[in-house]
Amino acid sequence: MAAPRHGAFHPLTVAAVDRLTDDSVALTLRIPEELREDYRHAAGQHLALRRRSAEVGEVRRTYSICSPAPAPGGPGPQQLRVGVRLVEGGEFSTFAHKEIAPGDVLDVMVPAGRFVLDPAAAPQGAHYAAVVGGSGITPLLSIAATLLAARTDARFCLIRSDRTAASTMFLEEVADLKDRYPDRFQLVTVLSREEQEAGLPSGRLDEERLTALLPALLPVESVAGWFLCGPFGLVQGAERALRGLGVLRNRIHEEIFHVDDAPAPAPVTRTVSSSHSRVTARLDGRSGTWPVQDGESLLDAVLRNRADAPYACKGGVCGTCRAFLVRGEIHMDRNFALESDETEAGFVLACQSHPVTEEVEIDFDR
Known part of the structure; x- marks a missing residue:
């Protein structure tokens, strides 16, 4: 069976809307039989939901899947569940809380994301741990449930x-x-x-507190993988605490949900006039070359010519627009989605990338 196309949306029916707290709901989406393989997901992946209206145009938002992942070789999922927390002024989250009801149909992108854990790849007797804040619980609910069901020798510590x-x-x-x-x-x-x-007493989980707390909870050095998810400040503080405790960077996996407190993008030190730049992009087996207009990201240049280019947040957070840099040089404004091994291997976020050389080529199919 062919792999699902990048950025493909399908209409899915809302099976249930469950109130979790005063400011959060869970949406259960029904997957028709003919799409179950398209929506087969790894534990920790997310969905992009799309709303189109005359008032706001097109709005896309990503929400992590909290359902356990289907077993390899078994049938695809009949339902998927995501958690939506109300954000002040948030167009989609307000829509989800006030208007979405069972029976409604939503445009939903196929699963994406690399903040995942594969139980089959876990070492014998593996111990995993997570530090999460707020709605950062959603992908970890899927990761923990999937791991513990699939591997009777595995353990998981959740610090929320x-x-x-x-x-x-x-x-x-x-x-x-x-x-x-x-x-x-x-x-x-x-x-x-x-x-x-x-x-534990109340208070924020900052770097200082986690540095003291984590060794008292579990053997930090023997944890096979750490999963950090939530606001920027919590994730960065947890990473610094773990690195200070001697945890190798390749054992730390991060997904950031809110970047309001993130530093400003680094200044561009070398540029080329966008009017002289062109981007070549490969997507779902087809390539094209187009000019990059002044101030455009590579993603926006591709979208002017390929409306099916994959994206969701356009803020450097979700990683949906991840592409491989085949040739040329780019500047990324910000990156909260790719890990260091990915950037070192040549992957970029198209939504944050601007050309530094006149010719740039990216590949969304890698």
Whole structure:
């Protein structure tokens, strides 16, 4: 069977809308039989949801799949579930909370993302851990549930930070994992704005606190993989704490949900006039060459000619527009999606890339 096309959207019916907290819902999407292989996903991947309206035009947002991944060789998923937290002024999240109802049809991109864990590749007796904040729980719910079900020798430690108990997403689902795997699933909860009757004192999980906390919870050096997900500040603080504790960078995997507190993009030190630049792009087996207009990213230049080019956030966060740089030089404004081994191998985010040389070639099919 042919692989799903990059950036392909399909209409999916909403099977259920579940209220998780006052400001978050879970959407369950029904997958028709003929599309189940297209929506086969790895634990930790995300979906891009699209809304088109006369008032706002086209809006795309990415949401992590919280359902366990289907077993290799088994049937594709009949349903997928994503969590949506309300963002102040957020066009799609407001739409999801106020308007989406069971029976509605949404445009949904096929699964994407590399913030994943493959249980089959886990070492014997592997111990994994995650530090998550807020809605960062969503991909880890899928990762932990998939790993623990597939590998009876594996263990998982989830350290989660939320503002209050009432704002905590997927409380029941996480509690179910604890009940189902009491000896292999360790849960540590920290509330930043509310005291708990038992457990850790309230406060933010910053670098200093994590540096003291993590060695007291588990053998940091023997953890096979660390998964960090949530706001920029929490993820960066957790990474610094782990590196300070001697964890190798290739054992740390990151996905950032909010970048409001991220530093400004690095200044461009070398450029070429966009009016003299051209981009050649390969996508789903077809190539084309087009001019790059002033101020355009490579993605925008491709989109003017190939409306099916893959993207979701256009903010350097989701990684949907990942492409391989075949030739030429580019400048990336920001990157919160690609890990260091990917950039070293030549991958770029097309939405953040601008030409430095007159000829640039990228490949979305790699």
